[in-house]
Amino acid sequence: MYPVEILTLFPEMVSGYVGQSILGKAQERGKLSVTATDIRDYAEGKHRVTDDTPYGGGAGMVMKVEPLVAAIEAARTRHPGAKVLLMSPRGPTFTQARARELVDHAPGLILVCGRYEGVDERVMGFLDGELSLGDFILTGGEVAALAVVDAVARLLPGVLGNQASHVSESFEEGLLEHPHYTRPPVFRGAEVPGVLQSGDHARIARWRRWKALHLTQERRADLFARLELGLADRKLFGLREEDL
Template sequence: MRIDILTIHPELLESPFNHSIIKRAKQKGLVEIVIHNIRDYSTDKHKSVDDYAFGGDAGMVMMCDPIFRCIEKLKAERHYDEVIYVTPDGKTLKQGISNRLATFENIIILCGHYKGVDHRIREHLVTLEISIGDYVLSGGELAAAVIVDSVVRIVPGVISDETSALTDSFQDGLLAPPVYTRPAVYNGWEVPAVLLSGNFKEISKWQEDQALSRTKLLRPDLLND
């Protein structure tokens, strides 16, 4: 899988992609992440990427031309399954979206800044808009990192124990059940006896019951989706 990220602040993405699971995925050759500085596609001597908004609104807007040039260059080199723009008014990121993106070969993620990008880019080049929540960030870089992490970790072969990823919260529309490890008793706090029983049928039933009860208590909205 190849992920191309377009940004005016590439340095913000250096650390998230050079550690832990994403680092290992890159080392295994399962994922390639290429970060492009949009300023490199500006044609004026100042490497401008933004201008004033038509209509007199406050704030600057990212211009069409540098973004268009970058995306068109990439699309001339390979087919892209999605061109994603991260924006607060996009479709809320959920596990199902990450699962679908993880099946693709090539995706582009465009990070906005300032007041966002010229809307013509969204109308004519972007194929999917994603939000990571109902709040505003200074730019799309952190949101892009969240999307990449949620996608890469479920690419086949990235996590050595793939069943671990398949039992995460939201994979089946429910929150995950509680998990425990050694020692069985700590500070007087005991692990539920069923988990120590060795009866995998009963353990599975307990986990299902816990997942359902926790979802009803903490995220009842998931049961209505």
């Protein structure tokens, strides 16, 4: 079982999501364990205060170091060896490759969700790193943490019904995924490509690869520029769709 603990001021935001769909079923089958821990449980005093005004002045509040570090240390005790990551716009951008790395090399995750203006900088000494979803700001780290859990969980053995399904998905090979179609064969004049109805599996595979290559070039030129295409892909890319 792969353990994930999310440290948050709003555990109910987490529990609702992780109990549904694939994540919920993965936990029922014992493949994944996701718990949400309230950081306030580690705050001292009657009111369990977790934030304070920043030194030097400025707008907003800062999450206090004491309850955060206490929560992190308690979580480390529960999950020895787990990687502790703060969801933060300062961190490296989370990618499919990073998700794969976490599954392969981290025996578990402890994800820390910031709020307000951020966390006391001294918390950084108790982390293994930071992660960002991209160049934008959220009101808190919970949405980002859930995205990480979702991406990681799908890569765990036995979580997806079709274990081969994630291999051809977007970003697994540095490519966007090919288009998908299902019934009906015609909808308001738009038809499913004939090749997908041909029953010729080799031809279908060529079409899907051709589509993935061209979609990546058209929509994510940055990804396409980093590809190292083999001879077969270069020949395939140069064909017209009608010649596949």
